[in-house]
Amino acid sequence: MKVATQTFKFYSLVLMLFVSAFAMAENTTDPVQNSGGQVDTKDKVDAYILHHIQDSHDFSLFSYTSDEGERKHFGFPLPIILWTSNGLRTFMSSEFHHNDDGHVVVEKNGLKFAKIHSKIYELDGAAASVAFDETHHATNAHKVLDLSITKSVVGVLIIGLLMLFWFTGLARQYKKRQVPTGFGRVLEPLVLYVRDEISRPNIGEKHYRKFTGYLLTVFFFIWFLNLAGLTPLGFNVTGQVAVTACLAIFTLIIYTVSGNKDYWMHMLWMPGVPVLIRPVLAIIELAGAFIIKPFSLLVRLFANISAGHIVVMSLIAIMFTLKESLGVVGATGLSLVLSFFITLIEVLVAFLQAYIFTMLSALFIGMAVAEHDHDHAHDEQGHEVSDAEDVRGDFI
Amino acid sequence: MYNLIGAGLIVIGAGIGLGQIGGKAMEGIARQPEATGKIQTAMIIIAALLEGLAFGALFLGK
Numbered sequence: 001m002k003v004a005t006q007t008f009k010f011y012s013l014v015l016m017l018f019v020s021a022f023a024m025a026e027n028t029t030d031p032v033q034n035s036g037g038q039v040d041t042k043d044k045v046d047a048y049i050l051h052h053i054q055d056s057h058d059f060s061l062f063s064y065t066s067d068e069g070e071r072k073h074f075g076f077p078l079p080i081i082l083w084t085s086n087g088l089r090t091f092m093s094s095e096f097h098h099n100d101d102g103h104v105v106v107e108k109n110g111l112k113f114a115k116i117h118s119k120i121y122e123l124d125g126a127a128a129s130v131a132f133d134e135t136h137h138a139t140n141a142h143k144v145l146d147l148s149i150t151k152s153v154v155g156v157l158i159i160g161l162l163m164l165f166w167f168t169g170l171a172r173q174y175k176k177r178q179v180p181t182g183f184g185r186v187l188e189p190l191v192l193y194v195r196d197e198i199s200r201p202n203i204g205e206k207h208y209r210k211f212t213g214y215l216l217t218v219f220f221f222i223w224f225l226n227l228a229g230l231t232p233l234g235f236n237v238t239g240q241v242a243v244t245a246c247l248a249i250f251t252l253i254i255y256t257v258s259g260n261k262d263y264w265m266h267m268l269w270m271p272g273v274p275v276l277i278r279p280v281l282a283i284i285e286l287a288g289a290f291i292i293k294p295f296s297l298l299v300r301l302f303a304n305i306s307a308g309h310i311v312v313m314s315l316i317a318i319m320f321t322l323k324e325s326l327g328v329v330g331a332t333g334l335s336l337v338l339s340f341f342i343t344l345i346e347v348l349v350a351f352l353q354a355y356i357f358t359m360l361s362a363l364f365i366g367m368a369v370a371e372h373d374h375d376h377a378h379d380e381q382g383h384e385v386s387d388a389e390d391v392r393g394d395f396i
Numbered sequence: 397m398y399n400l401i402g403a404g405l406i407v408i409g410a411g412i413g414l415g416q417i418g419g420k421a422m423e424g425i426a427r428q429p430e431a432t433g434k435i436q437t438a439m440i441i442i443a444a445l446l447e448g449l450a451f452g453a454l455f456l457g458k
Contacts, residue, residue: 300451363441
C-alpha cells in the first residue's frame with residue numbers, strides 16, 4: 001500500500017510538471033517571427049524539421065500565430081549555463097524570447113550573448129550583432145563553453161530518474177515476494193530477455209554476470225529515450241551524435257579494459273598466419289577495435305533515429321505541402337494514414353535499435369573476454385565453444 | 397550532384413544485400429526450423445551492419 005501511495009505521488013508530480021508547462025504560454029512580438037504566418041512552404045518545413053532534429057535551449061511544445069499576428073509559444077524555458085572568458089554566466093533561455101537568429105542580445109554582467117541556430121556566441125566589445133565572413137566564421141564574436149540544461153539533457157534526466165525509480169522499485173519487490181507487481185511485471189520479462197538472450201549467449205557463461213548491469217542499463221536507456229522521441233514532447237536525444245558517441249565510448253572503454261591476453265594477442269600478433277602478414281593484420285584489427293566498431297555503433301543509432309524523425313515529420317508535413325494539389329481533406333487524410341503507420345514502424349525501430357546496440361556491445365565484450373585459443377581449439381577435451389558464438393565472432 | 401548519385405548507388409547495393417540476407421535467412425529457416433533463433437540473431441546483426449553503411453551513405457549524400 002505504501003508503494004502504491006508513493007507511485008501515485010510520483011506520477012502526480014510528473015503530471016503537474018507537464019501541466020504547468022501550458023501555463024507558460026509566451027507571446028513574442030519580434031517582427032522577424034511575425035512576417036511568416038503559417039508553415040506552408042517546402043523551405044519552412046525543411047527549416048522546421050532541421051530545427052527539431054537539433055538540440056534546443058528551450059523546451060518548446062508548440063507554437064502558433066494568433067489572429068492578431070502574434071507568435072504564441074507554449075513550453076517552458078530552461079537554464080542556460082555558460083563558461084565564458086570571464087567566468088560563469090547563468091540565465092534562463094526565455095531571455096532570448098525564442099529568437100534563434102541572433103537578433104536578441106542578452107547582456108549579463110558586461111558580457112553580451114546572441115543565439116544563432118542553437119549555438120550561443122559571446123559578442124566581442126561593442127558589437128551589436130554577430131557578423132559572419134564567407135567561410136561562416138563569426139568575425140566579431142566567439143563560441144563559449146555551453147553547459148546548458150538543454151532539451152536533450154532534460155530528456156536524459158527525466159528518463160534517468162524514471163529508470164532509477166522503476167528499477168530500484170522492481171529490485172526492492174523481490175525482497176518481499178517472488179513475483180513483482182505493477183509496472184515491474186512489464187520490466188521483468190525484458191530484464192530476463194536481455195540477460196538470457198543477449199548477455200549470456202554472447203559473453204559466455206563465465207563472465208556474463210559482470211557485464212549484464214551495463215547491458216541492461218544501456219538497453220533500457222536507449223529504448224526509453226527512443227520511445228520518448230515518439231511522444232509529442234519531441235525529444236530527439238538518441239538522434240544527437242554527442243549522446244550516441246558517449247554510449248559508444250562507454251562500450252569501447254569496457255571492452256578495451258576487460259580484454260584478456262588472448263584478445264590482445266589476436267589483435268596485435270595474430271597466431272597461425274605468416275609472420276609478414278601479422279603487422280598488416282594488427283593495423284586492421286586496431287583500426288577495427290578503436291575506430292570502426294565504436295563508429296558503427298554511434299552512427300547506426302544516431303542515423304536510424306534521426307532518419308526516423310525526419311520521415312515522420314516529413315509525412316506530417318504532407319498536409320501542408322500537398323494542400324494545393326490534393327485539397328485540405330485529401331492531404332490531411334494522406335498524411336494522417338502515412339504518419340500513423342510509419343510511427344508504428346518507428347515503435348518497432350525504437351526497440352530494434354536498443355536491441356542491436358546492446359547486442360553488438362555484448363558481442364564486442366564477448367570477443368574481448370572469450371577464452372578460446374585457436375592454437376588449442378582441437379585439444380583432447382574437445383574444447384567447448386558453441387558454433388554460433390564462433391561464427392559470429394569471425395565476421396565482425 | 398555526384399554525391400547524390402553515389403549515395404543512391406550505395407543504397408541500391410544495401411537494398412540488394414538486405415534482400416539477400418532476408419531471403420537466405422528465410423530459406424535457412426524453412427530448411428531447419430529448429431535453428432530459427434540462431435539464424436534470426438545472425439541475420440539481424442548482418443542487417444544492422446549493412447544498415448549502418450546505408451545510413452552513412454545517406455548522410456554523405458545529404
